[in-house]
Amino acid sequence: MTRTSSHPRPAPADDLGVDLYRTMARIRHFETAASRLLASGELPGFLHLSIGQEAVAAGVCRALTDDDYLTTTHRGHGHCIAKGARIDLMLAELFGRAPGYCGGRSGSMHLADPGLGILGANAIVAAGVPIAVGGGLAAATRGRGQVAVAFFGDGAVAEGVVHESLNLAALWRLPVLFVCEDNQYAEMTPTETHLNNRDITAYASAHQVPAETVDGNDALAVFSAAERMVRRARDGDGPSFLHCRTYRWHGHFEGDAQNYREAAEVEAWRGRDPLRVLRLRMADESVPTAIDAECEREIALAVEWARAQPSPDPGSVTAHVYQPDGASCGS
Amino acid sequence: MRKLKYWQAINSGLAEELRRDPAVMLLGEDVGRPGGAFGATQGLHAEFGEHRVRDTPISEAALTGTAVGAALAGLRPVVEIMFFDFVTLAMDQLVNQAAKMGYLSMGRFPVPLTVRTMCGAGLGSGPQHAQGLEGWLAAVPGLKVVWSSTPADAKALLKAAIRDPDPVVVIESAALWSVRGEVPDDPEATVSIGRAVIRRSGRDATLVAWGAAVTRCLTAADILAAEGIDAEVLDLRTLSPLDTEEVLASLHRTGRLVVVQDATGPCSVGAEVIRLAATEGFAALRAPAELVSAPFAPVPFPPGLERAYFPQDDDVVAAVRRSVGKEM
Numbered sequence: 305m306t307r308t309s310s311h312p313r314p315a316p317a318d319d320l321g322v323d324l325y326r327t328m329a330r331i332r333h334f335e336t337a338a339s340r341l342l343a344s345g346e347l348p349g350f351l352h353l354s355i356g357q358e359a360v361a362a363g364v365c366r367a368l369t370d371d372d373y374l375t376t377t378h379r380g381h382g383h384c385i386a387k388g389a390r391i392d393l394m395l396a397e398l399f400g401r402a403p404g405y406c407g408g409r410s411g412s413m414h415l416a417d418p419g420l421g422i423l424g425a426n427a428i429v430a431a432g433v434p435i436a437v438g439g440g441l442a443a444a445t446r447g448r449g450q451v452a453v454a455f456f457g458d459g460a461v462a463e464g465v466v467h468e469s470l471n472l473a474a475l476w477r478l479p480v481l482f483v484c485e486d487n488q489y490a491e492m493t494p495t496e497t498h499l500n501n502r503d504i505t506a507y508a509s510a511h512q513v514p515a516e517t518v519d520g521n522d523a524l525a526v527f528s529a530a531e532r533m534v535r536r537a538r539d540g541d542g543p544s545f546l547h548c549r550t551y552r553w554h555g556h557f558e559g560d561a562q563n564y565r566e567a568a569e570v571e572a573w574r575g576r577d578p579l580r581v582l583r584l585r586m587a588d589e590s591v592p593t594a595i596d597a598e599c600e601r602e603i604a605l606a607v608e609w610a611r612a613q614p615s616p617d618p619g620s621v622t623a624h625v626y627q628p629d630g631a632s633c634g635s
Numbered sequence: 636m637r638k639l640k641y642w643q644a645i646n647s648g649l650a651e652e653l654r655r656d657p658a659v660m661l662l663g664e665d666v667g668r669p670g671g672a673f674g675a676t677q678g679l680h681a682e683f684g685e686h687r688v689r690d691t692p693i694s695e696a697a698l699t700g701t702a703v704g705a706a707l708a709g710l711r712p713v714v715e716i717m718f719f720d721f722v723t724l725a726m727d728q729l730v731n732q733a734a735k736m737g738y739l740s741m742g743r744f745p746v747p748l749t750v751r752t753m754c755g756a757g758l759g760s761g762p763q764h765a766q767g768l769e770g771w772l773a774a775v776p777g778l779k780v781v782w783s784s785t786p787a788d789a790k791a792l793l794k795a796a797i798r799d800p801d802p803v804v805v806i807e808s809a810a811l812w813s814v815r816g817e818v819p820d821d822p823e824a825t826v827s828i829g830r831a832v833i834r835r836s837g838r839d840a841t842l843v844a845w846g847a848a849v850t851r852c853l854t855a856a857d858i859l860a861a862e863g864i865d866a867e868v869l870d871l872r873t874l875s876p877l878d879t880e881e882v883l884a885s886l887h888r889t890g891r892l893v894v895v896q897d898a899t900g901p902c903s904v905g906a907e908v909i910r911l912a913a914t915e916g917f918a919a920l921r922a923p924a925e926l927v928s929a930p931f932a933p934v935p936f937p938p939g940l941e942r943a944y945f946p947q948d949d950d951v952v953a954a955v956r957r958s959v960g961k962e963m
């Protein structure tokens with residue numbers, strides 16, 4: 305399959321703020337476009353969007369290189385974009401088209417890009433967490449200073465495998481960054497209904513993994529904490545845990561009636577829009593405005609391209625159930 | 636009789652059992668106040684309170700294990716595992732614990748546990764939300780496995796499962812969620828676990844299916860009838876223990892067997908039905924048995940591919956024609 309498109313990813317700017325803003329804007333425009341496309345019936349399947357949570361993806365991934373690993377969740381578009389995934393191939397996957405990241409077979413929840421260390425989004429809550437520990441194990445074995453990041457939600461913290469992963473990463477001092485994106489709901493259930501200890505950092509501390517809570521709507525704060533933790537990991541000092549308090553603006557999935565929360569609560573959090581938070585700190589107002597316009601164009605072109613791509617051949621469903629001899633993964 | 640949707644029949648079955656027996660309780664992610672991710676427990680939290688209809692954290696292993704313990708200690712827990720794929724996270728508790736305790740205790744420790752789960756096939760929800768793992772569960776001695784194709788059965792079999800002394804996995808179909816059907820009003824109307832049912836009588840071939848595939852077999856049978864082929868449709872309803880008597884009786888009437896399943900073929904329930912035909916039913920077979928199943932691959936998500944992946948009416952029709960065209 306040729307993956308041609310006219311949309312290379314923008315080179316990182318020197319300016320941290322501009323860079324973070326651009327990443328968040330790309331995520332925001334991507335998610336907004338996906339939301340519209342699903343509402344108009346163009347996209348099949350399920351979509352879990354991260355609008356309102358962009359600062360976590362942007363801040364953490366700004367501390368990473370292409371050589372680092374990450375795993376993410378059903379709500380993973382933002383993390384993939386921030387790690388450098390191609391928007392056109394992501395959209396093609398959402399449309400279920402052949403050039404998409406998974407050949408158009410898997411949709412929104414299974415994006416992966418070995419070349420960028422994206423070891424996979426996941427439709428199973430918490431399943432990506434030990435996989436990131438495995439990325440950390442490979443990194444430690446290889447000794448090139450790579451790190452692995454596990455993104456997961458507050459709901460995932462109730463799964464045993466998260467605690468097993470923390471113990472293992474701590475025990476083996478693996479270069480893993482656990483990022484809990486606490487948007488205060490697991491589906492329709494508020495966090496206080498499913499976690500006895502609302503201080504999520506305590507679960508990490510119990511395993512002697514250094515942990516910190518940051519304002520997950522402040523990209524600069526997320527970045528500065530992530531950068532410190534990533535440095536620790538690269539230096540061989542083991543795992544860290546970053547707890548980011550944030551909020552999802554849309555429903556758990558697109559189409560969710562959201563009877564479980566008050567409109568006023570959503571409004572209050574919209575007032576703390578991570579893009580606006582950063583914009584207010586930028587010296588020149590025209591810069592973010594220009595970035596927004598640029599992102600909008602980029603996404604529009606990518607949508608147009610993805611929409612025009614062919615569907616996968618139904619006869620190909622059994623291709624790659626097993627791999628040819630000698631096939632290998634990333635490094 | 637009332638006309639209810641499949642999910643409403645489940646809801647009504649749960650409500651009646653909660654009313655009937657104070658030992659019955661529901662556990663699951665979002666089953667309480669939100670009324671279930673797909674509405675099956677709507678209104679139950681309000682009627683029975685949070686001690687009997689409990690929202691749980693996302694902890695399938697712990698929640699299933701907790702239900703096993705509660706069952707040992709005298710309750711009749713009904714666990715909801717949101718999607719069939721997620722039973723994999725509860726497998727130790729189901730397979731190593733619940734399934735064996737009655738046996739190991741010489742019957743002194745029965746585990747009257749019900750696990751409800753929904754197969755997402757047909758929703759476009761992709762490879763980790765649409766698998767049919769019924770063959771795994773049906774292979775475990777000590778577990779019972781049922782899968783209803785109609786609202787009436789969805790209610791009656793669920794009630795039978797809750798009253799059963801053994802752990803029963805009740806699989807539900809997303810594809811049938813809003814299908815309406817007549818459901819008896821009598822709260823004592825149950826269907827015995829282990830009994831298949833003939834949905835359509837016929838002389839020329841036996842179609843065996845369960846869950847959402849039954850509907851496609853009935854449509855296929857109508858198409859075949861127009862060609863003068865008279866297919867019998869047998870709905871297994873219980874996948875373990877299998878109603879071998881009913882399957883063999885039908886095979887003796889028709890001499891031809893076509894098994895239709897949405898799951899993949901190798902080591903599956905369909906393969907087990909064919910084993911039955913090849914052994915005990917061998918003398919009755921007038922043509923090789925056919926297994927119409929999904930290809931041996933994960934479930935793709937886009938509608939075009941999903942349709943191509945799961946057996947459709949046409950695939951069933953073609954298999955029956957092949958079978959009828961052959962004579963051994």
Ligand SMILES: Cc1ncc(C[n+]2csc(CCOP(=O)(O)OP(=O)(O)O)c2C)c(N)n1
Nearest residue numbers: 379427428429457458459460489490491721
């Ligand atoms: C093992 C497993 N259990 C349940 C689900 C269904 N489910 C999907 S998302 C979700 C909530 C996850 O909450 P959280 O981890 O906080 O992430 P968020 O959706 O808030 O981003 C649930 C229960 C699942 N996909 N996998």
